Amino acid sequence: MFRRNPAKSACSLAWTTSAVLAAVLLFPPRVLAGTAGVGWDETIAAKSVKPGTVAGLAKLYDSGPCAECHRGIYDQWRKSTHSASMFNGGRMTAALRKFILEGLVRWPSSGVKAPGDVKVKHLMVCAKCHLPQLADATDEVAREILETIETWQGAIDGNDPKTRDQAAEKLSSLNIGCLLCHNRNAVIHKLVDGYPAAGAVYGNREGAHPGSFAVMKKGESLGESIFCGQCHGYGPNFDLENPVQCATAYGSYLFAYVRGGGGETCQDCHMRKNRLGHNMQGASEPVMDNAALDVATEVRGYLWKDVSTYVPRVVVEVSLTNRAGHAIPEGPPSSKRLALEVTATGGNNDAPLFSETRNYRAVSMRFGRSGLMGEGPHENSGFTDDTSLPPLQAVRERFDFVAKSEDIAGGRVVVRVRIRQLEDGALDSGAPDWYEFRKELKMEKYP
Ligand code: HEC
Ligand code: HEC
Ligand code: HEC
Ligand code: HEC
Ligand code: HEC
Numbered sequence: 001m002f003r004r005n006p007a008k009s010a011c012s013l014a015w016t017t018s019a020v021l022a023a024v025l026l027f028p029p030r031v032l033a034g035t036a037g038v039g040w041d042e043t044i045a046a047k048s049v050k051p052g053t054v055a056g057l058a059k060l061y062d063s064g065p066c067a068e069c070h071r072g073i074y075d076q077w078r079k080s081t082h083s084a085s086m087f088n089g090g091r092m093t094a095a096l097r098k099f100i101l102e103g104l105v106r107w108p109s110s111g112v113k114a115p116g117d118v119k120v121k122h123l124m125v126c127a128k129c130h131l132p133q134l135a136d137a138t139d140e141v142a143r144e145i146l147e148t149i150e151t152w153q154g155a156i157d158g159n160d161p162k163t164r165d166q167a168a169e170k171l172s173s174l175n176i177g178c179l180l181c182h183n184r185n186a187v188i189h190k191l192v193d194g195y196p197a198a199g200a201v202y203g204n205r206e207g208a209h210p211g212s213f214a215v216m217k218k219g220e221s222l223g224e225s226i227f228c229g230q231c232h233g234y235g236p237n238f239d240l241e242n243p244v245q246c247a248t249a250y251g252s253y254l255f256a257y258v259r260g261g262g263g264e265t266c267q268d269c270h271m272r273k274n275r276l277g278h279n280m281q282g283a284s285e286p287v288m289d290n291a292a293l294d295v296a297t298e299v300r301g302y303l304w305k306d307v308s309t310y311v312p313r314v315v316v317e318v319s320l321t322n323r324a325g326h327a328i329p330e331g332p333p334s335s336k337r338l339a340l341e342v343t344a345t346g347g348n349n350d351a352p353l354f355s356e357t358r359n360y361r362a363v364s365m366r367f368g369r370s371g372l373m374g375e376g377p378h379e380n381s382g383f384t385d386d387t388s389l390p391p392l393q394a395v396r397e398r399f400d401f402v403a404k405s406e407d408i409a410g411g412r413v414v415v416r417v418r419i420r421q422l423e424d425g426a427l428d429s430g431a432p433d434w435y436e437f438r439k440e441l442k443m444e445k446y447p
Contacts, residue, residue: 039195044183045136047198052138054145054170061133061184063177069210070178076278082176085130086145090152091335093171096126097149107242115150118142125244129231131174132185145171176231186219188230193220225253225325228266248363252326252391260392262325269325283329283336283419292328293389293434294321297415301408301441312405314354314441316342316413318397320389327388329419333362337420338389342399346411346441353411354401359420360387411441 040046044060051057063083067074077083087093104112104122112118119139120127127134134141152167154160178201186202187193196202201209202219209216221227234251236243253266270280283292296319303310318340322328329336338360344353389395403411417435 035190035195037191037195039190039197042197043195044179044198045133050136050138052140054141054148054174057133057137057141058173060136061177061179063175063179065211066178073278074178076276077178079279080281082280084172085176086127086174087168087171090168092130093149093152093168095332096123097153099126100146100149110242115146116143118146121241125240125242126246128237128240129233129246131176132231133180134174145174181222181227182219183213185230186222188221188226223265223267225250225265225267228270229253232266245363246332247330249326249330252330252363252388256327256393257325257391262392264325266325282331292322292324293417294323295319295415295417295435295437297437297439299413299415299439299441301411303405311402312408313400313402314344314408314411314413316344316399316415318342318399318415319394320397320417321394322389322391324391327363327390329360329362329388331362335362335421337361339416339418339420340397341416341418342413344401344403344411344413344441346403346407346409348410350412351407353403353407354399356399358397360389362388408441412438413441414438 048060051060063074063077081088085092086096100112100115100118100122104110104118105115110122112122120134120137120142123131123134123142123145134145148167148170152164152171155162155164155167182201182203183196183198185196187196197217199213200215200217201213202217202222204218204222205216206218207216208214219227229250231247232249233245233247234254235248236245249266253262271277298317299314301312301314304313305311320340329338339357340360341355341357343355345351346353415435415437416433418433
């Protein structure tokens with residue numbers, strides 16, 4: 001995230017002192033491209049030939065060799081979405097395709113008139129977090145990614161599962177693997193701690209390490225939330241030429257969770273306490289003993305005196321307190337909803353009396369002036385509902401409906417809270433309900 005793009009540093013060279021110009025003469029330009037400090041020439045990217053194929057890029061940061069000795073961790077990682085961060089069941093691939101074809105190709109100043117014009121720097125708008133190492137590859141790789149996406153889509157449309165699976169496999173070979181977290185992106189403050197050196201794995205200790213990565217170095221921020229924050233978002237990414245906003249968990253962690261008195265790190269909840277380790281998960285596996293939310297429900301049926309007539313009514317009150325370290329749901333709002341469903345049935349044949357679902361979604365994705373997620377001149381503040389549940393604050397909801405008193409008396413109310421994965425409309429994520437509450441209704445007189 002703190003990598004500067006080459007255009008910016010080229011321009012900063014224009015006004016820097018002759019000392020820097022002298023350095024340009026001493027080091028090949030590629031060493032200085034995109035970096036401000038010294039030591040970049042010791043990184044994996046600097047020490048290797050720039051990969052010109054997807055296979056070459058995958059090999060440069062391959063997790064396969066680590067599995068030999070770290071099998072347990074490798075298997076955990078394979079189950080996490082980090083291991084397919086450009087594919088993920090096709091959802092990421094589909095979104096990337098949309099970004100290219102409905103975004104880049106249409107934007108007048110993108111320089112992309114046809115898909116073949118796509119370069120690495122265009123894809124970095126997403127790859128900054130989904131595939132940071134793409135910055136180390138040639139533009140041929142960007143084009144090959146796009147071709148593979150088209151092959152994948154074509155095979156789906158043409159009902160050709162074999163070609164589809166081959167394309168999916170290729171896209172999944174690009175991921176956030178061991179060497180991303182334990183080398184390439186392991187050091188955040190590079191001017192203080194130095195650029196990550198090829199041949200070292202960054203962990204919690206110093207010492208010798210077997211195999212071609214011969215030393216262990218200490219990754220100073222590896223155990224801290226900022227480490228995850230480099231990809232897990234804090235709002236629009238202003239460091240990009242066209243800011244985009246996808247994940248926002250880190251922003252919400254900093255400004256709401258820590259502010260609210262929360263003291264745990266991402267690693268505490270997502271790796272250590274739940275023992276999921278490298279299988280970092282969202283809703284699909286219990287992150288915190290299945291209790292991400294405290295839910296309290298109260299239901300009352302009563303006769304309410306409306307001037308002179310009694311009206312039978314039901315009130316359902318629900319209080320939701322999010323105990324996660326950030327707002328939920330989180331991530332792009334296109335993908336998930338947290339649903340609070342209240343249904344009431346009553347009378348002789350359990351007839352439906354009332355049903356309402358309230359949806360909570362992630363803070364809206366800001367493409368700003370993209371025409372992709374709205375044509376807003378700025379960022380659409382105020383026009384969209386950003387209704388994710390903030391951490392450590394009770395959100396109170398009230399449902400109130402009128403029914404016949406004989407129905408209420410024998411009636412039942414069910415309150416459910418769950419995560420839904422949206423795909424072509426609406427689908428269940430398969431995750432277990434977080435909360436289910438059932439209560440028989442009793443009629444009370446309004447005092
Ligand atoms: C030949 C076996 C072997 C291979 C291959 C191997 N490791 Fe290790 N790794 C070890 C051993 C053994 C240790 C513990 C060293 C010690 O305790 O002194 C270790 C330690 C580590 C640590 C530090 C753990 C800590 O406690 O902080 C990290 C990080 C790590 N390895 C990552 C990797 C990565 C990434 C790869 C693939 C590039 C890899 N290892 C490949 C055997 C291996
Ligand atoms: C600031 C880093 C960052 C940037 C930039 C970014 N993403 Fe993301 N994206 C993430 C993270 C982290 C997640 C996972 C968060 C979650 O699911 O709560 C994610 C999740 C997603 C998902 C959901 C995947 C799934 O499995 O359902 C899609 C789709 C997606 N991103 C598309 C994009 C596209 C397309 C772009 C570029 C236009 C982009 N992202 C830019 C960090 C980023
Ligand atoms: C998304 C980032 C990320 C990825 C990908 C990742 N790690 Fe880690 N790894 C971490 C973090 C963070 C810690 C420190 C956890 C802690 O302090 O509790 C860690 C700890 C470790 C440790 C030492 C602690 C332990 O659990 O034994 C080893 C060894 C290790 N990782 C190896 C690997 C290997 C091998 C892979 C690839 C299969 C891998 N990691 C992929 C972030 C990552
Ligand atoms: C190099 C960037 C990067 C780093 C570092 C990183 N992540 Fe991620 N993470 C992602 C991306 C991108 C995704 C989404 C992949 C997708 O769905 O396409 C993701 C997905 C996740 C998910 C799954 C979200 C879901 O909806 O199921 C969790 C949980 C997660 N990361 C936690 C962490 C934690 C905890 C750390 C720090 C130890 C961390 N990540 C470090 C980029 C990163
Ligand atoms: C106090 C514990 C806690 C802390 C701290 C925490 N999380 Fe979470 N996180 C959770 C729980 C519980 C969930 C499950 C709720 C869910 O899936 O929405 C979750 C879900 C997620 C998801 C999936 C979001 C979704 O909508 O499915 C991502 C991504 C994530 N966390 C990343 C992070 C990152 C990055 C950090 C650090 C900046 C972090 N978490 C800190 C408890 C925590």
